[in-house]
Amino acid sequence: MTLSVAILAGGLAKRLKKKTENIPKALIDIEGEPFISRQLTHLSNQGIKKVLICIGHLGNQIENYVGDGSKFKLKVFYSKDGNSLLGTGGSAKKASKILEENFFILYGDSFLPINFSNIQKAFFNKKKPALMTIIKNNNKWDKSNVFFKDNNLIYNKNNPKNNMNYIDYGLSVVNKSIFNLFPDNTKFDLSELFENLSNRDLLAGFEVYDRFYEIGSIKGIKDTINFFKKEYKSK
Numbered sequence: 001m002t003l004s005v006a007i008l009a010g011g012l013a014k015r016l017k018k019k020t021e022n023i024p025k026a027l028i029d030i031e032g033e034p035f036i037s038r039q040l041t042h043l044s045n046q047g048i049k050k051v052l053i054c055i056g057h058l059g060n061q062i063e064n065y066v067g068d069g070s071k072f073k074l075k076v077f078y079s080k081d082g083n084s085l086l087g088t089g090g091s092a093k094k095a096s097k098i099l100e101e102n103f104f105i106l107y108g109d110s111f112l113p114i115n116f117s118n119i120q121k122a123f124f125n126k127k128k129p130a131l132m133t134i135i136k137n138n139n140k141w142d143k144s145n146v147f148f149k150d151n152n153l154i155y156n157k158n159n160p161k162n163n164m165n166y167i168d169y170g171l172s173v174v175n176k177s178i179f180n181l182f183p184d185n186t187k188f189d190l191s192e193l194f195e196n197l198s199n200r201d202l203l204a205g206f207e208v209y210d211r212f213y214e215i216g217s218i219k220g221i222k223d224t225i226n227f228f229k230k231e232y233k234s235k
Contacts, residue, residue, distance in 0.1 A: 002047045003120055003173065006095040007039065008088050008190075009108030010056025010081050024058040026108050027065060028215055031228040034065060035215050038111055038228070040072040046116045049075060052099055053108075054091040056081040082185075089179075089188035096176040103174065105190070110170035111213040111224060119206055123173035126151075126204035130174045130197050133206050137167035141212075146205070153205035155198040157191035166205075168194075170212050178202075 009026045026036040036053075043051060051074050055062050059080060069076025079095045086094060092105055102123070104116065114133075123131040132155065137144045146166035147154040154161075155168070172194070181196060182188050197203040213227050214220040 002049060002117070003103050004050040004052060004099055005043055005048055005104040005106055005116075006079075006092060006099060007036075007051060007053045007106050007108050008091055009036065009062060010054050010059060010085060010091050011088075011108070022058075024055075024062055025215060026062050028221065030215070030221070031225050035111070035224075036062060036066060036108070037072075039106070039108075040066065040069065040074060040076075042111065042113075043106075043116075044073045048104075048116065050077070051075070052077045052079055052095050054079045054081070054095050056085045056091070085187065086185070087187045088190040089182065089193050090186055092174075092190060093179040093182060093184070093186075096174075096179050099176065101176055103176070105172045105174060107170045107214075109214050109216040109220075111215075111227075112169065112171055112208075113210050113213075113227075114171075114208050116171075119171060119173060122206045123204070126206075128202055128204040129178050130194065130202065131172060131204040131206055132194060133169035133171045133208050134166040135169045135208050135212065136165060138165050142167060148205045148207065151205065152201075153198055153203055155191075155194050155203060157195065166207070169208055170214070 027034040030038055055078055063078055066076050134146050134148055143160055144164045144167050145157045145160040147164045148166045194203055213224040215224055
């Protein structure tokens, strides 16, 4: 059975400034379609059946556009941060209350052209409570924050070491038990949780080789638009 996906789409998108004053980042136009449409179509094509979208800033617009997900051949549900944004970790913890024991976590600004079923198989094979997809980065797209060798993974986003040449790819699989480390309705970042797990050898790694696309920066949006332009030409 394919696991459900929690999409973290509640951020303020401060780096994009005027582009997201009136719309959430997920609805930025990418070659004729809102970005979240690109994500959901890809998930549906991967055999995903159920998606829970964590919404916050201008989240009602996402809910109005996506609805129940039927136009994407998905069942889509929503988890709302409430009056205070909970951060990526707090939002994921809240989502875990209404999801199954194990589920994917996908960042709301990432498009990942990979096979999700391979990630799911790796998660169950590695028998750890969380798995992070990573890509060799060498500081190309952002500051590298993962050391990965002989299946050993050390993750530190806030204080990366010089020997780190991988980066978090934007997709994880988790068992909901990992969220017991933090109280309910507390704001925290997933990076704090994953760093804690990696320090205790509880975070598995899965290396991917296809670059990620993101809309968290102006350059990222341009790259993502160009990717979909090429996709259209190849069809």
